[in-house]
Amino acid sequence: MSGQLIPDPTAPLTPSGNLRRRRIVSRAAEVAASAAAVAAIAVLVIVIWTVVARGAKAIDLDFIFTGYPTGVGPMLLGTIVIALVATAMAMPLGVLIALFLTEYAGARGTRLLKLTLDLLNGLPSIILGLFVFALLVDHKQQSAFSGALALAIIELPLIARGSQEVLQLVPKGLREASDALGVARWRSVLTVTLPTAIGGIVTATVLAVARAAGETAPLILTTSVFDPKAFSVNPFEALPNVPTWIYKLSEEGNPEGFTEAWGMSLLLVSFILFASLGARALLARSKRKLSS
Amino acid sequence: MTSSVPSRVRVQDKAPIAFLGGVTATAAIQPLVAPELVFDSRGVSIFYGAKQALAGVDLGIRRGQITALIGPSGCGKTTFLRSLNRMNDSVPSFRIEGQILYHGHDLYGSSVDRVEVRRRIGMVFQKPNPFPKSIYDNVAWAPRNLGLRRGLDERVESALRGAALWDEVKDRLKDSALGLSGGQQQRLCIARAIAIEPDVLLLDEPASALDPIATGAIEDLMHSLKGRFTIVIVTHNMQQAARVADRTAFFSLETAGPKPVGALIEADETTKIFSEPRDPRTRDYVSGRFG
Numbered sequence: 001m002s003g004q005l006i007p008d009p010t011a012p013l014t015p016s017g018n019l020r021r022r023r024i025v026s027r028a029a030e031v032a033a034s035a036a037a038v039a040a041i042a043v044l045v046i047v048i049w050t051v052v053a054r055g056a057k058a059i060d061l062d063f064i065f066t067g068y069p070t071g072v073g074p075m076l077l078g079t080i081v082i083a084l085v086a087t088a089m090a091m092p093l094g095v096l097i098a099l100f101l102t103e104y105a106g107a108r109g110t111r112l113l114k115l116t117l118d119l120l121n122g123l124p125s126i127i128l129g130l131f132v133f134a135l136l137v138d139h140k141q142q143s144a145f146s147g148a149l150a151l152a153i154i155e156l157p158l159i160a161r162g163s164q165e166v167l168q169l170v171p172k173g174l175r176e177a178s179d180a181l182g183v184a185r186w187r188s189v190l191t192v193t194l195p196t197a198i199g200g201i202v203t204a205t206v207l208a209v210a211r212a213a214g215e216t217a218p219l220i221l222t223t224s225v226f227d228p229k230a231f232s233v234n235p236f237e238a239l240p241n242v243p244t245w246i247y248k249l250s251e252e253g254n255p256e257g258f259t260e261a262w263g264m265s266l267l268l269v270s271f272i273l274f275a276s277l278g279a280r281a282l283l284a285r286s287k288r289k290l291s292s
Numbered sequence: 293m294t295s296s297v298p299s300r301v302r303v304q305d306k307a308p309i310a311f312l313g314g315v316t317a318t319a320a321i322q323p324l325v326a327p328e329l330v331f332d333s334r335g336v337s338i339f340y341g342a343k344q345a346l347a348g349v350d351l352g353i354r355r356g357q358i359t360a361l362i363g364p365s366g367c368g369k370t371t372f373l374r375s376l377n378r379m380n381d382s383v384p385s386f387r388i389e390g391q392i393l394y395h396g397h398d399l400y401g402s403s404v405d406r407v408e409v410r411r412r413i414g415m416v417f418q419k420p421n422p423f424p425k426s427i428y429d430n431v432a433w434a435p436r437n438l439g440l441r442r443g444l445d446e447r448v449e450s451a452l453r454g455a456a457l458w459d460e461v462k463d464r465l466k467d468s469a470l471g472l473s474g475g476q477q478q479r480l481c482i483a484r485a486i487a488i489e490p491d492v493l494l495l496d497e498p499a500s501a502l503d504p505i506a507t508g509a510i511e512d513l514m515h516s517l518k519g520r521f522t523i524v525i526v527t528h529n530m531q532q533a534a535r536v537a538d539r540t541a542f543f544s545l546e547t548a549g550p551k552p553v554g555a556l557i558e559a560d561e562t563t564k565i566f567s568e569p570r571d572p573r574t575r576d577y578v579s580g581r582f583g
Binding site (some may be wrong): 106107171173174176177178179180181182183184185187188191192195196289 | 377379382384407408409410411412414415416417419421422423424425433434437438481484485488490
């Protein structure tokens with residue numbers, strides 16, 4: 001049998017048998033995979049290009065700093081407030097969860113909690129929005145705070161898992177060193193572990209904010225009935241915000257509204273892109289620092 | 293089944309006398325003032341899960357002296373060292389039998405707080421592990437966290453002087469400790485450990501990652517720290533043990549039982565261990581015939 005596979009060991013090393021056909025199939029698979037990869041890049045480029053092409057002409061100083069109908073300042077301000085409130089809730093909790101995972105949890109607790117966080121991360125944002133709506137808004141009133149709460153739930157698993165990955169990179173030797181000095185674990189965590197990992201924790205948080213900033217569904221349920229002319233930072237009323245305003249303008253069939261929606265989309269996309277890229281660069285840097 | 297080993301490897305510091313039998317004979321010939329024991333390990337066996345790492349160690353460690361633990365790899369000497377300040381507690385499957393007395397207190401007693409244990413029994417590790425902070429902050433870290441803020445500058449200086457590092461770093465105390473050479477980092481770790489004035493220093497192969505010059509500096513340092521601290525050092529390097537230690541304990545793998553297990557073969561004055569060891573296994577090891 002083996003004699004048939006290699007008929008003559010001394011023959012020149014050119015393709016023989018069905019090798020030619022196998023090479024064509026192999027090449028086809030390679031081309032298909034490469035094309036898919038290019039398509040992924042193309043999708044991003046086309047989307048960004050569209051947003052830039054249609055949105056750029058809407059953006060000027062008035063657009064950013066005045067209220068409706070000349071600009072979208074209140075929406076930008078409101079989104080910033082909502083994101084800040086959400087992060088103020090999610091970050092401490094997320095970092096504590098990460099610390100629990102890396103410093104205190106046993107193997108079983110770790111597995112269970114990681115799974116929980118990953119499932120939470122996979123929940124559709126409309127469900128979270130509905131949950132917060134039922135909890136805080138229904139029969140009461142809309143508020144930026146309830147929107148922020150929904151966004152905080154979205155940010156929480158991202159911050160916890162991201163921080164945990166960086167905390168795990170803190171060298172074991174540092175923990176041993178602080179343990180061996182007779183200092184209680186929590187003080188070691190505060191003064192050695194956290195400062196060592198802070199770059200990565202900030203990164204995880206920025207990525208989470210970038211993700212949450214564009215979430216629309218929970219905000220439509222919790223903070224969508226607002227006055228687009230009023231600059232406000234009071235989180236206990238419904239605050240204007242970018243995603244719901246984009247949604248509202250797109251729904252109305254008014255050409256000027258479309259342009260405005262594209263302009264806001266451009267601002268939002270730029271923020272998310274720059275935040276993500278910057279955070280990733282920062283993360284790579286702090287990981288390099290930790291593993292060197 | 294695993295406990296078949298200990299009784300035969302029991303080692304007495306004053307073995308020849310003890311063999312004559314009886315407490316009275318021992319007491320009669322003992323020096324007027326018995327050496328004060330900082331650690332008194334009695335029948336210590338250590339397990340990691342089902343695997344026994346160490347069997348029946350009886351070893352006294354004397355105050356103010358340098359005691360070296362030597363022996364081939366895997367004989368349990370680092371395991372024993374790490375059990376002296378309960379660093380093994382964080383290993384999930386770790387289990388210890390027997391007793392380790394520290395100044396007469398059971399180190400593994402129920403009321404013992406391991407943070408307090410390590411406050412008094414410092415440790416320096418094989419690989420230098422300075423914090424990613426400045427040189428000053430590395431040394432000042434533990435005093436600060438233990439509430440010893442008064443006279444911090446003096447404390448840092450005296451610790452750095454104690455570790456023979458002051459002259460090399462006094463002009464760059466605010467620089468990152470990670471910029472120091474390996475040998476300097478290890479001396480910084482020693483300074484960090486002595487800054488809180490522990491009672492005991494445990495050194496786990498402190499020079500194994502260093503070049504000969506840095507190793508010499510660490511050995512000089514140990515001589516200068518002797519007396520102030522009780523020092524226990526694990527080393528692979530027999531010459532190092534011979535150079536620095538007052539007493540030497542030789543650990544090896546006991547193969548008589550069903551499974552090989554680490555055991556203390558012999559402990560005595562360093563000169564005796566190297567010149568006239570009682571056990572043939574010690575003789576083979578110190579003469580370089582194995583290990």
